[in-house]
Amino acid sequence: MxxxxxxxxxxxxxxxxxxxxxxxxxxxxxxxxxxxxxxxxxxxxxxxxxxxxxxxxxxxxxxxxxxxxxxxxxxxxxxxxxxxxxxxxxxxxxxxxxxxxxxxxxxxxxxxxxxxxxxxxxxxxxxxxxxxxxxxxxxxxxxxxxxxxxxxxxxxxxxxxxxxxxxxxxxxxxxxxxxxxxxxxxxxxxxxxxxxxxxxxxxxxxxxxxxxxxxxxxxxxxxxETGIGNCHIYLAASAPLEMARRIVLNAKVQRPSVCNAAEKLLVHRDVVVTHLEPILADLAESGVEVRGCPRTVTFDPQLKPATDDDWGKEYLDKIIAVRVVDSTREAIDWINRYGSRHSEAIVTANYEEAHRFVQAIDAAAVYINASTRFTDGGEFGFGAEIGISTQKLHARGPxxxxxxxxxxxxxxxxxxxxx
Amino acid sequence: MxxxxxxxxxxxxxxxxxxxxxxxxxxxxxxxxxxxxxxxxxxxxxxxxxxxxxxxxxxxxxxxxxxxxxxxxxxxxxxxxxxxxxxxxxxxxxxxxxxxxxxxxxxxxxxxxxxxxxxxxxxxxxxxxxxxxxxxxxxxxxxxxxxxxxxxxxxxxxxxxxxxxxxxxxxxxxxxxxxxxxxxxxxxxxxxxxxxxxxxxxxxxxxxxxxxxxxxxxxxxxxxETGIGNCHIYLAASAPLEMARRIVLNAKVQRPSVCNAAEKLLVHRDVVVTHLEPILADLAESGVEVRGCPRTVTFDPQLKPATDDDWGKEYLDKIIAVRVVDSTREAIDWINRYGSRHSEAIVTANYEEAHRFVQAIDAAAVYINASTRFTDGGEFGFGAEIGISTQKLHARGPxxxxxxxxxxxxxxxxxxxxx
Structure with missing residues (x-):
């Protein structure tokens, strides 16, 4: 048969x-x-x-x-x-x-x-x-x-x-x-x-x-291979607050069911106090479920704790996991370990940090100060696409x-x- | 273990x-x-x-x-x-x-x-x-x-x-x-x-x-995938004799052990009488064993007949199989069927035929009036190569x-x- x-x-x-x-x-x-x-x-x-x-x-x-x-x-x-x-x-x-x-x-x-x-x-x-x-x-x-x-x-x-x-x-x-x-x-x-x-x-x-x-x-x-997107937004220590809010919200909620939507938020410890509260409020207002690392949960004990399973997951839904990191180095290593090599973004005002991030991140598309949602054949000017390649051979990206x-x-x- | x-x-x-x-x-x-x-x-x-x-x-x-x-x-x-x-x-x-x-x-x-x-x-x-x-x-x-x-x-x-x-x-x-x-x-x-x-x-x-x-x-x-080369030289009806002799001899004997050496010779029936005899003589003089299709063998009954097994084979040796074809269409179909998609050449004086051949042949490198031996990273100006890709994804050719x-x-x- x-x-x-x-x-x-x-x-x-x-x-x-x-x-x-x-x-x-x-x-x-x-x-x-x-x-x-x-x-x-x-x-x-x-x-x-x-x-x-x-x-x-x-x-x-x-x-x-x-x-x-x-x-x-x-x-x-x-x-x-x-x-x-x-x-x-x-x-x-x-x-x-x-x-x-x-x-x-x-x-x-x-x-x-x-x-x-x-x-x-x-x-x-x-x-x-x-x-x-x-x-x-x-x-x-x-x-x-x-x-x-x-x-x-x-x-x-x-x-x-x-x-x-x-x-x-x-x-x-x-x-x-x-x-x-x-x-x-x-x-x-x-x-x-x-x-x-x-x-x-x-x-x-x-x-x-x-x-x-x-x-x-x-x-x-x-x-x-196309399509799996466990995309991160990393807010560096110098991330401008309003830009950070706008990009996180757009990357998460503008269309949560697609592969270039953000699934994870990494926050530098220096901006936890200033940035996390308004961003969590934005997300809550848009109906996003937040799952936090232990330090995030300490900051807001109402949050559901993230499990080990969360960090590699693509939700394709109104869910985001948040993690506090001590340095850009840690953020880079984290993304290279748990990311799906699709689209990754840094929000920063620091030139050297932006440079270091795009150099070190291993992904089809790496963003400085823009939403991951732009990884798309139409947005890139290709007119149409059959998917987003997350492999390295032959084609990478849209x-x-x-x-x-x-x-x-x-x-x-x-x-x-x-x- | x-x-x-x-x-x-x-x-x-x-x-x-x-x-x-x-x-x-x-x-x-x-x-x-x-x-x-x-x-x-x-x-x-x-x-x-x-x-x-x-x-x-x-x-x-x-x-x-x-x-x-x-x-x-x-x-x-x-x-x-x-x-x-x-x-x-x-x-x-x-x-x-x-x-x-x-x-x-x-x-x-x-x-x-x-x-x-x-x-x-x-x-x-x-x-x-x-x-x-x-x-x-x-x-x-x-x-x-x-x-x-x-x-x-x-x-x-x-x-x-x-x-x-x-x-x-x-x-x-x-x-x-x-x-x-x-x-x-x-x-x-x-x-x-x-x-x-x-x-x-x-x-x-x-x-x-x-x-x-x-x-x-x-x-x-x-x-x-690198390296298998069952490469053909096709002598069209208008192939200039001296050019045909030079290219066949070079492609076969200059270095028979490499993947871009010619393993097969297709000859249009119109030039069998004029071209085959001097080319067979050149090959014999260089110690090349010729295996012929039935029509080639009719032309020179001394030749060893080619078996079905020969047409797809890469000899990497001083052996060549020769086949008479009735048309450029037949040559193209033959090459697309038996070739290994490495390097294929036509010898012709006819513009339209050259154009048709390079359009229709499915191979990493297609030659008009030149030896297949040029498919090489050094010759192509890449300086060095790790092999010749015969696949289509990611890299094709040197x-x-x-x-x-x-x-x-x-x-x-x-x-x-x-x-």
Whole structure:
């Protein structure tokens, strides 16, 4: 049974690979036309998609899914319009394929240039939100890659309906067939998909820590790890109070459910007395639960004590753990030990300290006097992203279209040989 | 026993990780001074190293190693001098760490810059040649990374002696202790090393196909695949004869044992009569064994027929397989099917065909009218390389100092929050 699933998926991957060879050579104009046609098709197929989504929601209710999960699953005309607009935005982005990244002349006269080319076939493993189907297809197609989509079982009808609409519009507009493949939602598919070396160029798991850990440990295909954010704000001894309040509040409450939200606050002991009280008041007012280290709890005995378990955790909720530190050195060591290498911030008025912090912190994005919430493809000017990479290889930080490509060297000579 | 080896290696990796945090922040001047001191130490410790090498050679002879393996293992004063010079060359290269790769201003006024930083701890798995010990240490240190070296059992005395000399000189000159660790030569170490996620940032296997395949399939640590080169030269219908002869001969015989040497020759049917005879004569004169496809063998019935097994093979020897093709399309499909995505060349006088070939071939380096032998860090101007990547993620083609780094975003603000 498992081997028959392997054979089926290998055949699918090989078809997608052949499609990718053609897709990689399409002009930008063809790809953009198809993306706009896909956006249009989403709008005209609204009722079929919403119907499929209703089936998922009903099944989900029967299976007792939580309200927040059902909300993530739910599509509305507004959400569909958002998906269509995001395809149009992707169409408007610069095509990374064909970009000459660098070029020079070899001493013997050959021209050497490094040119961006697509990766091939990309696998995306994701959970409830059906809009990921659409975003992933848009980003992969624009960057010249075929895509194998493995959505959640709970969103299977919605995902299949969206894919079908996108496939039809794409294939009618010059995109090679088999460039877009929606796989069954079963968990067993994941086990096989991540071992389809060398047919898949890359697999991107988008989901919780346990999915990502499993994929990293088990995949033979290269993995792009995205998304876990145990982000810290460190208030140094010289942190200006008003700036500290503004940044902590924004990083924690502006959108607590996302990976670049702050989960931890480190406070230098010199500013505990001045800064902690107003910040705790701000957080309480916004309904944030605070968990404190022993020194924080001494300062405010009302607070819930943080456990060892808290320091490495990503809450994705209105919760923050607060710790008092004795020095910037201690803050740096703490963050490098417990952080998830996503986004880390210092608030300080001291130049040397700011410099030392950004040098020493090991993370995709390090901030001086700004909210961690800016780590985002849109905010960084990449236009769209498929996630935030917290790994070091290939891509680190927001993963935009360029990060979905590789390069090749093209060497043009006139008969040169090596002596 | 295996779990105790895991614990030992994990401890070593953690030590190397701590060292890497310091190493990553050293100035270029400090690293270069240490590299030059290491070169000097290699020269003054010549006799100890050669003595250790003699022990390996004697054991190797007793174990019945082949003469070619013994030759790869053998160190001489000249080879040691070459190693010392290569450290000095690495010292002279531009430091990739700290390079601002790109930078811009966010609409809200923050400066965003992407800065090159070291990866952390790199594992290198290699076989007979002890000079790899020295090159790997040089490249890893210069790029700010700690290195765990796993050499071959057959070179263990030599590798340990070289490492000891390099460690002493490095640590006396400001490199943090534990930045360089030579692991035991036992094969069991490989199994553990490649699973040291997340303590190792990267593992680079340098060796034969079976080692690389094993590492790719089993590693939980990211892998950089290097080195397998089943490279083709395709002679198009318009290939100028003298250029074709020169390139084929150079790509095959100038150094047959390396990964960028040509292993296959594809000949368009229109030039079989004119080109094949002189080229076969050139190859025969250079002592190259030719294995032919049925049509090639029809042309010269003296030739050994190629088997199905030949087309995917990397000979690393004076052997070439020749195949007649009916079109450039067939040549492209053949190469994309059987090539190892390393270096592929077309010889042609036709502009459109050259363009089509470089667009469609999926390889790290694609050549028009030049020998595949140029795919090399030195030739590409990178100064030194740790191998040629045939994978698509992170690095493709010659892997120089830049490819041993990652980047982080540094965002400098004045209190910005996300609205």
């Amino acid at each position: 498992e081997s028959s699933l392997y054979d089926t998926l290998k055949t699918t991957a090989l078809g997608a690979q052949r499609a990718a060879q053609l897709l990689g050579q399409l002009t930008t104009a063809t790809k953009d036309r198809a993306l706009r046609a896909m956006a249009k098709a989403l709008r005209t197929s609204q009722s079929e998609i919403l119907e499929a989504n209703t089936a998922d929601l009903e099944l989900g209710r029967q299976m007792g899914l939580s309200e927040s999960l059902l909300d993530r699953l739910k599509l509305t005309p507004q959400r569909l319009e958002g998906m269509a607009q995001s395809l149009e935005q992707i169409a408007a982005l610069k095509d990374p394929v064909g970009e000459i990244v660098s070029g020079w002349q070899h001493p013997d006269g050959m021209e050497i240039k490094r040119v961006r080319v697509p990766l091939g076939v990309i696998g995306i493993i994701y959970e409830a939100r059906p809009n990921v189907t659409c975003d992933a297809v848009g980003l992969c197609l624009k960057s010249g890659n075929s895509v194998l989509l493995k959505g959640g079982k709970e969103a299977e009808h919605s995902n299949q309906a969206i894919s079908l609409v996108l496939q039809q519009a794409a294939y009618e507009n010059g995109i090679p067939e088999h460039s877009i493949e929606q796989l069954p939602g079963d968990r067993a598919v994941v086990d096989v998909l991540i071992r389809l070396h060398p047919y898949l160029a890359l697999v991107i798991p988008r989901g919780g820590q346990s999915l990502i850990d499993f994929v990293v440990k088990s995949a033979t295909v290269p993995v792009l 993963v935009g279209l360029s990060e979905l490509t590789t390069s090749k060297y093209i060497v043009s000579g006139t008969g040169q040989i090596r002596s | 295996e779990s105790s080896l895991y614990d030992t290696l994990k401890t070593t990796a953690l030590g190397a990780q701590r060292a890497a945090q310091l190493l990553g922040q050293l100035t270029t001047a400090t690293k270069d001074r240490a590299l030059r001191a290491m070169a000097k130490a290699l020269r003054t410790s010549q006799s100890e190293i050669l003595e250790a090498n003699t022990a390996d050679l004697e054991l190797g002879r007793q174990m019945g190693l082949s003469e070619s393996l013994l030759d790869r293992l053998k160190l001489t004063p000249q080879r040691l001098e070459g190693m010392a010079q290569s450290l000095e060359q690495i010292a002279a290269l531009k430091d990739p760490v700290g390079e601002i790769v790109s930078g811009w201003q966010h609409p809200d006024g923050m400066e965003i810059k992407r800065v090159r930083v070291p990866l952390g701890v790199i594992g290198i798995i290699y076989e007979a040649r002890p000079n790899v010990t020295c090159d790997a240490v040089g490249l890893c240190l210069k790029s700010g990374n700690s290195v765990l070296l796993k050499g071959g059992k057959e070179a263990e005395h030599s590798n340990q002696a070289i490492s000891l000399v390099l460690q002493q000189a490095a640590y006396e000159n400001g490199i943090p202790e534990h930045s360089i660790e030579q692991l035991p030569g036992d094969r069991a170490v490989v199994d553990v090393l490649i699973r040291l996620h997340p303590y190792l940032a990267l593992v680079i296997p340098r060796g034969g196909q079976s080692l690389i395949d094993f590492v790719v399939k089993s590693a939980t640590v990211p892998v950089l 892997v120089g100092l830049s490819e041993l780094t990652t980047s982080k975003y540094i965002v400098s603000g004045t209190g910005q929050i996300r609205s």
